[in-house]
Amino acid sequence: MNVVMWIIISVGLPLTLVAIYALYSMVRGNHVAPIYVINLLISDLIQFCSMIVEMAVPEDRRTIGHIFYLLSLFASIGFMVCIALERYLGIACPLWYRFRRTIKITVVVSVAVWVLSLAFILPLFLGRSYMLEKIIFGVFLLLPLPLLIFFLGGTIRALSASRVPSDEKRRIVGILVLVLLIYTLLFLPTIILVVAKEDTLDTWSLSNLSVMFVRLSPLADLLLYVFMKKGIIDKLLASVCCCRMDSNDSSRTNRNDI
Secondary structure, eight states, X not given: OHHHHHHHHHHHHHHHHHXXXXXXXXXXXXXXXXXXXXXXXXXXXXHHHHHHHHHHSOGGGOHHXXXXXXXXXXXXXXHXXXXXXXXXXXXXXXXXXXXTOOHHHHHXXXXXXXXXXXXXXXXXXXXXXXHHHHHHIIIIIXXXXXXXXXXXXXXXXHHTTSOOOHHXXXXXXXXXXXXXXXIIIIIHHHHHHHHHOOTTSOOHHHHHHHHHHHHHHHHHHHHHHHHHSOSHHHHHHHHHHHHHHHHHHHHXXXXXXX
16 A cells, blocks of 8 residues: 555656646636636645655654545535536536626635535534534435436437537536546545444455555546547547447447348
């Protein structure tokens, strides 16, 4: 686990710094889409720094680093929901959202996510109650799952009737699918394990595996930066869509021949 942690830190930390700088240069006027991604990457940066503290400091002196780690972890999930919500409103309610997507509102929402994350993690350290931990993880960390599914389904349904260019449609759907996959594959196992954990059950190996999945989430978040950039990802998504269309056409042809 220590070797994997150092690999994650050494690879993810410099790449996150580069991605934050590149996304910051994209903010022009009312182009507020990268702001949530920037905050997400900042939360990942805090996670990397907290991992370094965890690796370098004795266990009895890790409380502050653990607080910052949980704060950034909760905030990263919140900003994933904000990214999905922003994409959904931009497609499902374009006129309403066009007049309300200002940098001021986006900054206020970002501050609110950080404040709410802090409000949720402080009871974990002040109360030290396992039941309180289960309630907080169950309410705050399980709530994004139905929201992300709803935003993805609503966006796909709205895109079918919109005049958005096809490459932009693929990018929007790709971002939403990526956010849902990151949450489902990397966060959800740990959340379920914490909520459903029984003291009599030996889950040491499963706990370590789920923790390692969460540690990998900052690296997975870097893929959102790739989806924000035009170029290579458009060609990749277009090739995937073309392969699906070709397979559908060939299957129809085979059925017609039969």
